[in-house]
Amino acid sequence: MRLTQKTPFAEGLRSTALVLSLPPTVRVFVALAPLDMRGSFDALAGAVRQLGLDPVDGHLYLFLNKRRRIAKALWFDGSGWCVLAKRLEAGSFQLPPLDGEQAQVSIDGSTFASLLAGIDFTAARRGWYRRPQREEP
Numbered sequence: 001m002r003l004t005q006k007t008p009f010a011e012g013l014r015s016t017a018l019v020l021s022l023p024p025t026v027r028v029f030v031a032l033a034p035l036d037m038r039g040s041f042d043a044l045a046g047a048v049r050q051l052g053l054d055p056v057d058g059h060l061y062l063f064l065n066k067r068r069r070i071a072k073a074l075w076f077d078g079s080g081w082c083v084l085a086k087r088l089e090a091g092s093f094q095l096p097p098l099d100g101e102q103a104q105v106s107i108d109g110s111t112f113a114s115l116l117a118g119i120d121f122t123a124a125r126r127g128w129y130r131r132p133q134r135e136e137p
Contacts, residue, residue, distance in 0.1 A: 022109035026075075027059045029104045030095065030115075034066040041081045044074040051104050062112065068092035071116065086116055094120045 022028070035047055047063060048055040055061065056076045063072050069092055073084040093115060098105055107115070 022060065022112070024109075025058070026109065028062060028107050028109060028112040029053060029059060030062045030107055031064070031104050032095075032098070033103065034068075035063040035072075037063075037065045037070045037072060037085075041074070041083060044072060044083065045081070048074065053104070060112070062115075064093055068094075073112075088118065091118060093118070 029048075029051070031047065031051060036043075039047075044061065044063060045055040048061045051061075053059075053061070055074060058076060058078065060073055060075045063074075064070070070085070070087045071093055072086075075082045075084070095105075095115070096107065096111060
C-alpha cells in the first residue's frame with residue numbers, strides 16, 4: 001500500500017488530498033456488521049478472525065461503526081500492523097449496492113478509495129437525455 005500526497009495547485013487551500021493506491025494482489029474486505037471502534041490492532045484482528053478470515057494474509061479489512069461515520073482499516077504488511085482510521089465530520093460512509101446475507105463483501109481498490117473519499121454509491125444516476133428526432137416530411 002502506498003500513500004502519496006498531492007499538493008494543492010492554488011495557494012490558499014488548507015488541505016491536501018491523499019491518494020491511496022493498493023497493489024492488485026491486495027483484496028479489500030468490508031465487514032457488513034457494525035463494529036465498536038474503541039478497539040485497535042488486536043480488536044480489529046479478532047474481528048477479522050470472527051469473519052472466518054486470516055488477518056495476516058496481507059489483505060485489507062474495513063470496518064464501520066453503527067452510524068457509519070467512522071471507518072477503520074486493518075492491514076498486515078509482513079513486518080507489522082497498520083490501522084487507517086477516518087471519521088467523517090458530516091454524512092456517512094455509503095456502501096455499494098449489496099446482495100445476499102454475507103458477513104463480509106470483497107471490493108476492489110478503486111471502490112475502497114471512493115468509499116473513503118465519501119462518494120455515495122446509493123445516489124440515483126441520471127441517464128442521458130436524448131431529444132426525440134423529428135420526422136421531417
